[in-house]
Amino acid sequence: MSLRAHPFHMVDPSPWPLTGAVAALLLTSGLAVWFHSDSLTLLIMGIVLLFLTMLQWWRDVVREATLLGHHTPPVQKGLRYGMILFIVSEVFFFLGFFWAFYHASLAPTPELGGCWPPAGIIPLDPFGVPLVNTAVLLASGITVTWAHQSIMEGDRTEAIMSLFLTILLGLYFTVLQALEYYEAPFTLADSVYGSTFFIATGFHGLHVIIGTTFLAVTLLRQVFHHFTSSHHFGFEAAAWYWHFVDVVWLFLYISIYWWGS
Numbered sequence: 001m002s003l004r005a006h007p008f009h010m011v012d013p014s015p016w017p018l019t020g021a022v023a024a025l026l027l028t029s030g031l032a033v034w035f036h037s038d039s040l041t042l043l044i045m046g047i048v049l050l051f052l053t054m055l056q057w058w059r060d061v062v063r064e065a066t067l068l069g070h071h072t073p074p075v076q077k078g079l080r081y082g083m084i085l086f087i088v089s090e091v092f093f094f095l096g097f098f099w100a101f102y103h104a105s106l107a108p109t110p111e112l113g114g115c116w117p118p119a120g121i122i123p124l125d126p127f128g129v130p131l132v133n134t135a136v137l138l139a140s141g142i143t144v145t146w147a148h149q150s151i152m153e154g155d156r157t158e159a160i161m162s163l164f165l166t167i168l169l170g171l172y173f174t175v176l177q178a179l180e181y182y183e184a185p186f187t188l189a190d191s192v193y194g195s196t197f198f199i200a201t202g203f204h205g206l207h208v209i210i211g212t213t214f215l216a217v218t219l220l221r222q223v224f225h226h227f228t229s230s231h232h233f234g235f236e237a238a239a240w241y242w243h244f245v246d247v248v249w250l251f252l253y254i255s256i257y258w259w260g261s
Contacts, residue, residue: 009070016057023050058217065234066226076233083237087244094248097200098255104192105260112191121193122185123261129180130257133173134249140169141246144239154229156222163219170212177205197256204248211245214238
């Protein structure tokens with residue numbers, strides 16, 4: 001840092017973007033091979049390489065932020081803008097699913113029976129498991145805010161406890177959604193209702209898993225004293241992402257589970 005005349009971080013050469021791209025190629029091609037020939041070799045290779053890339057790339061970023069001092073205030077400002085733009089891109093990602101759902105449901109075609117839900121589809125009870133999942137995610141939003149406040153106040157014990165509770169709630173949500181999928185009376189192949197339902201809620205479930213992983217990494221970093229009251233953007237990014245996941249679920253619950261049923 002003493003040799004540089006600027007506060008910005010010039011990222012060192014890294015192999016992890018390349019290994020991440022190879023992992024993504026192996027995952028997608030491995031899924032195609034698995035679907036068509038029932039071989040899991042490529043898929044397992046992709047998952048292992050992806051896991052190793054994540055582990056070592058995150059390790060390097062944590063070192064840069066915590067031990068090497070590269071995340072100066074101007075760098076943190078850029079990271080904040082980057083996270084905000086990423087969340088905006090995710091908003092438009094889900095907007096496409098909502099567009100497809102409302103396009104099909106507001107003017108159902110004769111092929112669907114002229115009604116919504118389509119003829120023959122038995123929708124899920126919105127006041128059963130979906131309502132419980134809504135309460136779980138809202139509670140997790142409270143606990144992650146509690147964790148943020150605890151970090152700001154320098155209370156490590158409460159920060160660790162509230163983060164752990166948030167992760168547990170995220171895992172509980174995932175388990176409940178998996179059971180809901182298992183017991184659903186319709187499938188992905190059941191007209192546009194099944195496809196929009198499983199694509200929209202499934203991608204949201206994937207985002208919950210990603211957010212839970214994100215929070216688990218921040219919990220580990222909090223245990224190892226990586227965050228201070230003035231330097232904890234890693235946690236803030238995870239909290240922003242988690243609140244985004246909460247808000248998307250509220251729109252999914254109101255649109256697909258409640259109004260759509």
